[in-house]
């Protein structure tokens with residue numbers, strides 16, 4: 326099969342790069358920092374100001390993410406990018422401060438609670454199908470549609486009913502934050518301290534301030550009014566306490582965590598959906614199978630949690646989309662002590678990266694890795710757990726993974742049961758990694774009734 330018959334990918338670099346070139350590439354597309362050999366080797370090391378290693382080996386991943394967690398905290402780059410928006414919340418905190426927040430938040434994401442939130446997802450899927458339906462016969466940017474849909478879900482499960490909560494204003498502020506502040510600057514890559522002002526970040530600051538104030542008001546209002554009839558994430562977090570110490574979150578801690586869920590949860594899930602739609606449009610035979618499964622299971626309804634057991638192929642498509650275009654395509658850690666990874670010397674202070682995009686397309690781990698084949702996931706037990714890390718793994722695995730998968734399957738099944746999506750010639754999306762792996766220019770597909 327030649328490349329023209331494969332879904333879009335990024336040409337990875339084949340030569341050693343200096344700091345200036347890295348700076349240029351990071352501004353353009355962080356994915357272009359990943360050398361092509363990272364899809365063939367277990368580890369690639371280099372020095373760009375700082376010593377770094379890219380690791381694409383399941384055993385080493387297990388060591389970094391699980392067994393030696395304390396030796397590999399999230400890197401300063403990650404924290405510098407995220408802290409101005411979401412404070413010392415679950416995503417950014419380390420050690421004891423991370424641990425108690427994780428223990429307090431975990432029950433909110435228990436299988437029972439995630440299932441109880443499904444009606445919000447079903448309602449958003451129904452509204453998305455109605456919006457898409459009005460555009461039948463035209464090319465539609467499905468990425469924008471999916472961002473709108475997942476934002477509805479996450480804002481409905483965080484701040485439902487908050488009269489003073491202006492959903493559009495929060496969405497605008499979050500987008501400004503992601504667009505402007507998350508662009509990785511050269512200062513971030515070489516690890517300059519957080520107090521060095523970053524121009525773009527300063528521009529987004531006023532929007533963030535008013536968003537935080539709005540969230541604080543919504544939280545205080547909920548404290549006064551008591552829980553909603555079906556508890557949402559805010560109610561569950563308000564109730565949450567660290568079982569070991571009894572500590573509960575303050576308003577500021579609650580707000581930082583809820584904003585974290587919004588930032589970490591909506592664009593990532595929208596990306597999974599947009600890439601999945603691109604892939605099914607790419608492969609009409611897969612789309613036929615997916616439509617048949619969804620139409621038989623749903624009979625014209627929007628999908629709900631009870632339908633999930635009959636939507637196995639839809640789930641495989643989501644799994645494969647997360648392999649080929651992992652929304653969080655790049656995890657980054659700092660080594661706190663000397664170590665050896667894949668036989669390579671790691672020194673204290675080295676940056677250790679897990680380029681998930683390259684791991685998921687590594688030829689040693691995946692046969693024909695650039696090919697779209699949802700049947701790879703027919704038997705989930707056949708997948709090497711640390712070769713497939715769309716949600717990370719170990720104690721810091723994504724707390725929202727089952728929430729995101731449930732939401733993605735509900736929305737994708739609803740859309741594929743009703744519509745047929747086809748590619749628009751000349752409008753292929755280009756994968757670009759900023760903080761997440763985004764389709765530059767959107768995912769434009771032609772929509773027709775199925």
Ligand code: HEM
Nearest residue numbers: 416586589590593594652653715716717721723724725729
């Ligand atoms: C397809 C959608 C999603 C993807 C691909 C994704 C991916 C990830 C990844 C890779 C990590 C680990 C980062 C690292 O180890 O450096 C993570 C952590 C996290 N995610 Fe997600 N995520 C998704 C959806 C969500 C949702 C829906 C929520 C919340 C509602 C969420 C909340 C979080 C939080 C709070 C963490 C930090 C957990 C901790 O450090 O204890 N994510 N996510």
